[in-house]
Every structure is written in structure tokens, then in C-alpha cells.
Amino acid sequence: MTATQTSLFPPRTVTELVEDIKMLTQEIQDLYCLDDIPWIIGVSWGKDSSAVLQLVWSAIASLSPEKRHKTIHVITTDTLVENPIVSAWVRQCMKKLEMAAKEQNMPFEPHLLYPETKDRYWAGLIGKGYPAPRLKFRWCTGRLKINASNQFIRDVIRTCGETILVLGTRKTESARRAKVMKELEKKRVRDRLSPNASLPNSLVYSPIEDWRTDEVWMYLMQWPNPWGGDNKDLFTLYQGATADNECPLVVDTSTPSCGNSRFGCWVCTLVDKDTSLAMMVKNDEEKEWLQPLIDFRNELDILEDKGKRDFRRIYGKVELFERRKEQETEIVPIPGPYTKYWREHWLRQVLEAQVKVRKNAPEDMKDITLITQEELSEIRRIWLEEKHEFDDSLPRIYQEVTGETFIDSRPGVGHSLLGSDEWDILSEICGDDAMHLELMAKLLDTERQFYTKSRRVGIYGDLEKCFETSSRSQDDAIKNAHIKRNLNNAISKDEVDILQVKKELKNVLDSKEESLQKKATAKEDIHQVKEELKKTLNPEDKQPQKQLSWGQIKFGQPSDNTETRR
Numbered sequence: 001m002t003a004t005q006t007s008l009f010p011p012r013t014v015t016e017l018v019e020d021i022k023m024l025t026q027e028i029q030d031l032y033c034l035d036d037i038p039w040i041i042g043v044s045w046g047k048d049s050s051a052v053l054q055l056v057w058s059a060i061a062s063l064s065p066e067k068r069h070k071t072i073h074v075i076t077t078d079t080l081v082e083n084p085i086v087s088a089w090v091r092q093c094m095k096k097l098e099m100a101a102k103e104q105n106m107p108f109e110p111h112l113l114y115p116e117t118k119d120r121y122w123a124g125l126i127g128k129g130y131p132a133p134r135l136k137f138r139w140c141t142g143r144l145k146i147n148a149s150n151q152f153i154r155d156v157i158r159t160c161g162e163t164i165l166v167l168g169t170r171k172t173e174s175a176r177r178a179k180v181m182k183e184l185e186k187k188r189v190r191d192r193l194s195p196n197a198s199l200p201n202s203l204v205y206s207p208i209e210d211w212r213t214d215e216v217w218m219y220l221m222q223w224p225n226p227w228g229g230d231n232k233d234l235f236t237l238y239q240g241a242t243a244d245n246e247c248p249l250v251v252d253t254s255t256p257s258c259g260n261s262r263f264g265c266w267v268c269t270l271v272d273k274d275t276s277l278a279m280m281v282k283n284d285e286e287k288e289w290l291q292p293l294i295d296f297r298n299e300l301d302i303l304e305d306k307g308k309r310d311f312r313r314i315y316g317k318v319e320l321f322e323r324r325k326e327q328e329t330e331i332v333p334i335p336g337p338y339t340k341y342w343r344e345h346w347l348r349q350v351l352e353a354q355v356k357v358r359k360n361a362p363e364d365m366k367d368i369t370l371i372t373q374e375e376l377s378e379i380r381r382i383w384l385e386e387k388h389e390f391d392d393s394l395p396r397i398y399q400e401v402t403g404e405t406f407i408d409s410r411p412g413v414g415h416s417l418l419g420s421d422e423w424d425i426l427s428e429i430c431g432d433d434a435m436h437l438e439l440m441a442k443l444l445d446t447e448r449q450f451y452t453k454s455r456r457v458g459i460y461g462d463l464e465k466c467f468e469t470s471s472r473s474q475d476d477a478i479k480n481a482h483i484k485r486n487l488n489n490a491i492s493k494d495e496v497d498i499l500q501v502k503k504e505l506k507n508v509l510d511s512k513e514e515s516l517q518k519k520a521t522a523k524e525d526i527h528q529v530k531e532e533l534k535k536t537l538n539p540e541d542k543q544p545q546k547q548l549s550w551g552q553i554k555f556g557q558p559s560d561n562t563e564t565r566r
């Protein structure tokens with residue numbers, strides 16, 4: 001809170017701030033009593049949203065009980081990768097708020113919202129292999145925060161027709177934020193009440209939009225917390241932070257990066273490491289047990305991660321982009337998701353970090369969970385069903401790191417025709433050719449997936465996709481992408497260079513030929529795998545049992561059927 005703030009507003013005196021608070025209290029009361037539209041307050045429990053919650057609570061508390069006629073939902077999102085100290089503190093705050101609301105007969109209802117399992121951080125990073133979030137690829141905020149809060153808001157709108165969303169957004173948060181708010185002002189219904197750009201039938205009320213940071217702190221420090229919380233604890237949480245930003249409840253993408261604060265995720269790679277968990281541990285010896293989390297985050301936060309990622313995009317195709325390197329332009333593939341090796345590596349790392357922090361955590365944090373069982377189950381599902389990695393390595397890694405058996409909540413998982421033994425045979429057959437192993441695994445597993453279905457419609461299409469994505473070596477696939485790009489460029493030029501187009505077409509046909517050859521090899525190899533599997537299941541030394549005749553059973557003679565007949 002000591003950071004220099006953007007000077008968008010002239011400083012106000014304390015008396016002027018007090019007057020503003022009085023005016024806002026009246027405004028909140030009038031707006032609340034005006035109709036039956038339910039309110040939703042988005043709270044991250046940082047300074048801005050805490051100030052707004054306190055303002056609204058105090059205003060409603062001054063109304064007579066019969067006027068407190070409509071529910072005010074207080075929503076907070078928990079990404080499940082929150083800073084553990086902040087997360088514990090937030091839960092405590094919500095408990096206090098809930099109890100105080102009951103005791104004081106206040107219409108406030110707290111809700112802790114979680115992202116759907118498929119949207120969670122580990123399902124994205126370890127399951128799908130999405131790279132650690134960056135400004136240019138910030139895949140996390142929508143999945144972890146926006147979806148969960150928007151779903152809640154949509155549900156309220158569905159039930160009640162409309163809603164008013166109360167937020168602690170301020171124009172001094174950032175120049176971009178100020179610009180967005182200014183734009184929305186043009187469509188305003190009344191002061192501080194704007195239409196919600198992303199959700200129809202909802203309005204956004206932003207009572208402290210013109211407050212400066214020091215005013216927010218002054219309000220929190222000088223006005224007592226009305227639900228029994230301690231704003232000094234909040235102040236302590238912020239102490240030592242090098243940036244003023246917080247992680248507000250995010251409802252749209254115009255919100256500044258939510259990672260740059262104490263209130264962001266501990267894994268956040270959009271944050272400067274000195275303003276995250278690291279500062280907390282540095283300033284407090286008692287928090288040293290959190291060091292494994294910092295180590296994990298730092299390992300993840302490597303800009304040059306090309307070697308850890310696939311050369312194809314997540315859907316299996318090579319995409320090229322132009323980049324400037326040392327005064328020259330080069331055309332290179334856009335890196336895709338983390339490879340199998342690195343996804344397994346991150347899983348091992350996060351499980352190891354969990355084992356370590358549980359061992360060293362203080363008594364009240366011993367059950368700290370970095371990755372939940374549902375997330376592990378979802379990762380296993382993605383690896384098995386979407387990536388066709390039928391070696392099913394998750395339970396093995398889990399057992400190796402934690403010493404415990406992995407129990408999957410999904411019924412029947414792990415009982416498959418193909419497993420780690422078959423994977424080993426396949427790896428042996430394919431030798432060093434990783435791409436061939438991938439193709440064979442995909443083909444076999446696609447066949448297996450259809451085997452359990454009552455109708456096999458679409459199997460040819462899916463098998464074809466396996467060849468499209470995995471039949472070429474890395475070099476060939478990149479070469480092919482260049483050929484296609486050159487062909488497109490040649491065609492789109494004003495004057496078509498027929499010779500050039502012919503040359504590129506020839507290249508395309510050559511590569512098609514190679515692909516057909518691959519298909520033939522794959523067919524042979526699948527036959528070989530089947531033979532190997534047969535051998536494994538029926539070793540030669542184990543002769544198939546002969547059916548015994550009546551004579552053999554009765555007299556124990558080693559005769560065959562012919563002899564018995566004689």
C-alpha cells in the first residue's frame with residue numbers, strides 16, 4: 001500500500017472522504033430498498049472488495065430489520081491453487097461473516113465457488129499439457145475464476161430475472177481499467193451503476209470507483225469491521241508487498257492480471273516472483289514450510305520452455321509463425337502442449353511438494369492439499385482417453401511418490417484391454433522411433449475405445465486422424481507445414497508463379513506417398529503387436545489343455561480320442 005499510485009484524482013481531505021461515505025451509505029440504502037432485485041457482492045477479501053463489503057454491510061445494518069428484505073449473496077472464488085495462507089484466512093473471514101449475519105439478522109449469504117474439475121489448473125497444466133500461463137496465453141483466469149462466478153450470476157438471473165453485481169473496482173487500479181469504466185459510464189443507468197458488458201440482465205454497481213488507495217486503507221483502518229473481522233490482519237497480509245495490486249473477483253477479461261498480488265494463485269507465472277508467496281516466506285521464518293511451493297513455481301516459470309513442449313499444437317497440427325531473431329526473420333512452429341515426459345514430471349513434482357509441506361506444516365495446516373483426488377482422476381482420464389496413453393502411469397507415479405495406492409472415484413477405470421505391459425511391448429517394437437510409438441498407441445487405443453461401443457460409426461474418421469497427426473517424424477511434419485505455407489503464399493500472390501506452384505504440389509504429393517507407406521508399415525506392426533500379445537498371453541511352453549475322454553478320466557490312460565474310440 002506504499003506504492004505510488006496513478007494520480008487520476010485530486011487528493012481529498014478526510015472531511016471530504018467522510019462526506020463521501022455518508023453519501024454512499026444513503027445511495028446504497030436507496031438502491032437496496034428500491035426493488036426486489038437480488039444483489040451479488042464479488043469479494044476476493046483483498047482491500048477493495050473488503051471495503052465495499054464493509055460499506056454495504058454498514059449501510060444495510062442501519063436499515064430497520066423489516067427493510068432488509070432481499071438477499072445479498074457474497075461470492076468468492078477459490079481456484080484451489082490459492083496461496084495457502086490467504087486461502088485459510090479467506091475461509092476464516094467467510095465463517096465470521098456467516099455467523100455474524102445469523103446473529104445480527106442480516107441478509108448476507110456467503111458462497112465459496114470452485115471451478116469445475118475439467119477447468120482446474122492441474123487438469124489444464126498436467127492433464128492437457130497447457131504451458132504455464134503467460135500474458136499472451138493466459139488460459140487460467142477464465143477457467144479458474146470467470147466461469148465459476150459467471151455461472152453463479154447466471155443462475156441467479158435465471159431464478160430471479162435480473163441481478164445487481166456490487167464490485168470493488170476502482171479507476172486507479174490501472175489506466176486500462178479506467179478506460180473500460182469510462183466507456184461503460186456512457187451507458188450508465190445512474191451514478192455508479194453500469195450495464196454488465198458480459199452478462200445481460202445484470203448491472204454493475206461500483207461504489208468506490210473514484211477512491212484512491214490511501215482512502216481505501218483509511219476507511220478500513222478507521223471504521224471498525226462490522227462482522228467481527230479484523231482489518232489489521234488484512235493490513236498485515238499486505239505488508240511487505242511490493243505492488244499495490246490485488247486479485248479482485250474477476251468477472252471479465254478487462255480486469256488487470258490477477259496474479260500480481262498476495263491474492264493470486266501460488267503457481268502464478270504472470271507474477272513477479274518477489275511479490276508472490278516468496279515475499280511472505282522471506283519475511284516470516286514460520287512460513288518456511290511453504291518453500292517447496294516456491295521451488296515448484298520457479299521451476300515452472302521458465303520462459304524458454306520449447307524443449308518441454310510438443311512441436312504441434314494441441315490438436316496435432318504444426319502451425320508456423322514468423323519471429324524476429326537477431327535482425328532476421330525466421331519461420332518456426334508454435335510450440336504446443338507439454339510432452340508426456342514433462343506432464344509426468346510436473347505431476348511427480350506437485351505430489352512431492354504436497355508430501356513435503358504436509359510433513360513440515362504447522363498442526364492446523366497438516367491436511368493441506370495441493371492437488372485433489374478429483375483433479376488426479378481427471379488428469380488420468382485425459383491421459384487415457386484424450387492422449388491415448390494407455391500405459392496409465394498416474395497410479396504408478398502416485399504410489400511411488402506418496403507410498404499410497406491411488407483410489408479412483410470413477411467406477412471401472414484401470415480395467416482395460418491395454419495396459420502398461422502392452423505399452424512396454426509396443427515400446428520395444430518401436431525402438432527409438434517415438435513418433436511411431438505414438439501412432440501405434442493411438443491406433444490401438446482408438447480401436448479399443450470403439451471396441452466397447454455398441455456402434456462403430458466414426459471409427460474410420462478417428463483412425464484417419466491418428467495418421468494425420470502422428471504419421472510423420474518431427475522434421476517431416478515441419479517440412480510439410482512449410483510446403484503448405486509456401487503453396488498458399490504462391491497461390492495468393494497477384495501473379496501466380498506456375499513453376500513454383502508445380503514444385504510445391506510435387507512436394508505435397510511426395511509427402512502423401514510417404515504417409516501411405518507409413519500406413520502400410522503401421523498395419524504390419526499392428527499385426528506384429530497382436531502376435532506378441534498372443535505369445536505373452538499363451539506362452540509356447542504352456543500347451544493348450546486337451547479335453548479328457550471318459551476312458552482317460554476313469555483309467556488314467558494317456559490316450560487320445562482315436563484310441564478311446566478303438
Ligand code: SF4
Pocket residue numbers: 079133138140141144145247257258259260263264265267268269270
Ligand atoms: S492468479 Fe495467476 S494463475 Fe491464478 S488465475 Fe490469476 S493469472 Fe491465472
